[in-house]
Amino acid sequence: MxxxxxxxxxxxxxxxxxxxxxxxxxxxxxxxxxxxxxxxxxxxxxxxDNGRPPSRITWQGLIRNGLDYLVTENYVEASNRRTRRAYEALEDGDTDSLLDAAGILRDQLTRMGQFPTWLGSIFDSLYQEVRQxxxxxxxxxxxxxxxxxxxxxxxxxxxxxxxxxxxxxxxxxxxxxxxxxxxxxxxxxxxxxxxxxxxxxxxxxxxxxxxxxxxxxxxxxxxxxxxxxxxxxxxxxxxxxxxxxxxxxxxxxxxxxxxxxxxxxxxxxxxxxxxxxxxxxxxxxxxxxxxxQLSSTPAGLPRPRPDSAIQANERDETGFTVLDRAALKGNVEEIQAQWDLGADLDAIEPGRGYTPLIESIYQDKFDAFKALIAFGADVNKPNRDQHSPLHFCLNWRKDFRFGFTLLNEIAIEVDGTDKNGRTPLMLAALTNSPPFADLILNRGANVNGRDKNGMTAMHFAAMARSTKVMDRLLESEADMNSPNNMGLTPLRVALNSHADESLHWLLQHGADVGASFNAEDESGMTAMHFAAKAGSTELMGRLLEDGADINSKNNVGQTPLMLALDASDSRSINWLLENGAEVNAGRKQLNTAAGCEDYE
Missing domain, CATH: 3.40.50.1220 (TPP-binding domain)
Known part of the structure; x- marks a missing residue:
């Protein structure tokens, strides 16, 4: 040619x-x-940034993930004939083989009752992984x-x-x-x-x-x-x-x-x-x-703003601007009209002290929220109590899309504190929100930051039984043994909150029991006393292994057994008796311990 x-x-x-x-x-x-x-x-x-999507959502990755799920969760053996055939089909790589593997996977997941659970594990958090x-x-x-x-x-x-x-x-x-x-x-x-x-x-x-x-x-x-x-x-x-x-x-x-x-x-x-x-x-x-090029209004193009703000920022008798009310009602068209007029997107209304962006979060108006961000609202501007938009998303637990959208904004600040000194990471821990904690940590949050009471995210996660958040915090090198202003470590906070799941997690992950308790406090209470009072047989077992005295007395002569009796905690009472607690140990007045005869 x-x-x-x-x-x-x-x-x-x-x-x-x-x-x-x-x-x-x-x-x-x-x-x-x-x-x-x-x-x-x-x-x-x-x-x-390297041009790679999550491996589990490519077609081969999806099917392989499902087969691995069945094997690792012990629903099928890797040597199972059909499972092995599905793995081999993936290696063949042609379309018919891939569909054959998919058919085997669907059949096995359905028979084991795991199809919905597996699908959720693949797609539930995918929207928060949107990077482009x-x-x-x-x-x-x-x-x-x-x-x-x-x-x-x-x-x-x-x-x-x-x-x-x-x-x-x-x-x-x-x-x-x-x-x-x-x-x-x-x-x-x-x-x-x-x-x-x-x-x-x-x-x-x-x-x-x-x-x-x-x-x-x-x-x-x-x-x-x-x-x-x-x-x-x-x-x-x-x-x-x-x-x-x-x-x-x-x-x-x-x-x-x-x-x-x-x-x-x-x-x-x-x-x-x-x-x-x-x-x-x-x-x-x-x-x-x-x-x-197919669109008459291509996405991402900024709109020009006029110089004049013709009465756009005037407030009515209740202190609201037209923009405030548009955010409250979710009226996107009015938000755009007010932006065109030059309205201040970040002005704080005098009543509750909310910005229009915070108002849209509080009222659960996602379209208005997105419009305000698109027009340039400050994603970090706090209200009068220093709650940022991200604090509001975590505190009020509205639609997760609000928080995910903010955390995908380049300008978002993840270590801002509210009036109590709490950061978004602390709130994610307190509200048991692993996806938010993960995103916040990925944005470089201070994992060991403290609020005004010296509480860290690990303290809040332990209090809230947020063990999945605790996993992520530990991966980011959080300190498990750091005391708050009252000297309480996360383990002590978990014990005081009767958060058995958190206590178990901390013990399993090597929390320093000794650092969590003085040998005796001013009242003569030992770690064994606190564990008995809280009803934690797991902690008492760890303490006993470490040589703690099961019959130690506080300043008024109470033993751990007596504290368990005061709490009418039969599980702890039985454990203490089975592990050598003396019925007659303690103060001379045995009016409390006399109840032990019921357990002899």
Missing amino acids: NDLVLSEAINDAARRKNETIVRIKQALKDRRLVIIVGAGVTLSATTD PAILDVLHTLHQEGATLLTTNYDDLLERHCELRRIGRSNQDDVLRFKRGDIDGVFHIHGSYHDPGEVVLDTTDYYQVRQSNEVQSILKNFLEFKTILFVGCGSGLEDPNFDVLLQWVSAQQENIPNRHCLLVRDGDILNYRPLVRIKYGPDYGDLVPFLN
Whole structure:
């Protein structure tokens, strides 16, 4: 091919691509565009700085994770014939083998009653792992401009990010209303992990069986009357279920005009005729710029602000601005209008001392919250009591999306303190929120910071029985033996709070029992006394192993046994007697210890 012919071919390809893009944009404008999202979108949204997504959400990683789950949790033996076959199928690496492995996994998980639990372990925390939200942002924008969203993914990233309901095939009324356009949402073609009964891991025969009638009906309707854009489909090995869907669509489209499009990377060899292939670039990172050009208001572009703030910051008789009330009611349009007028996004209203951003958190208005951040609200501005927006998210335990959104903001400060000196990490420990603790620590929080009472996050976690948070704190080199201002270590706090789970964790992880107790305090109480009073036989056992005196007396002659009797704690009483406590040891007046005869 000579240079002239090659140039004409390139120009002709560019012309066809531009004409196709124009048709897609017109379909979007006419609200006839349907976007079907595949695994590439989730992979793109969750890639780390090195371009790697979590291994468990790649197709091979997902199936391998499930097989490993069954083996490590002792539901099946690694030598099990079908399990071994599934592992071998993963090594084969072709689409049919991957789907065969998926079918075996689904069958074994279902028989063991573990399918819902395993799905939750994969996807429950995935949204907080979104590091590259631009792909979700642009899909949100396209939806707001009229696109209908469907997905073959099991996760909930799309509906959570776009603030849409989840629609599955089991609810016949919802399916019909979605097809007619009467309700909005994200339709899960292969099921959502929230509805395990709908999840289809092996789609080999899915489009030939009755269970997919509703799905087929929707897709046939869209194929006939709308324009479908397939986004993030990758190769068959990356998303074999999407591969099966595209094969079915190609067969259905034989006598339909070729207006439906498949977005592919430059190197993808997908070809599902008569779908129109559109190359958007060499890798998933080029997908966002391509989709942005379809939108009339591309995501991420700042809006200009006028110089004048025409009465926007005036307060009514109750002290509220129009912006305050818009945040309180979740009125995004009014928030944008007030921003256009130059309203102060961070002004504190005189009543409760809230900023508009804090008001949106307190009132659980997530759309308003996101809008305020998008327009530049200070994500660290505290209220009058020095509670930052992040403190509010953790204190009030609202929708987790508020906290996750803040912790993904570059400017967020994770060591800010409230009026009591408590940091967000301390609140995550106190409210038993391992995902928040993990994100906060990943942002570099001070793991051993202290509040005004000298309490650390480890103290609060021990008090709240937050052993998963304690795991994460220890991984980040938290001090297990640090005393607070009253000299109490986390172990003493756990003991005083009757937090047996925390006490067990601390003992198992090597907390220094000696550092938690003076040999005797001013009242003559020993560690054994405190353990008996709190009813901790586990701690008493550790103390006895370390040589503690089971019959020691405090200043008024009380032994650990007497304190257990005072508390009417039969478990501790029996343990003490079985381990050598003397019934007659202690003060001369045996009126309390006389009760021991019931246990002799």
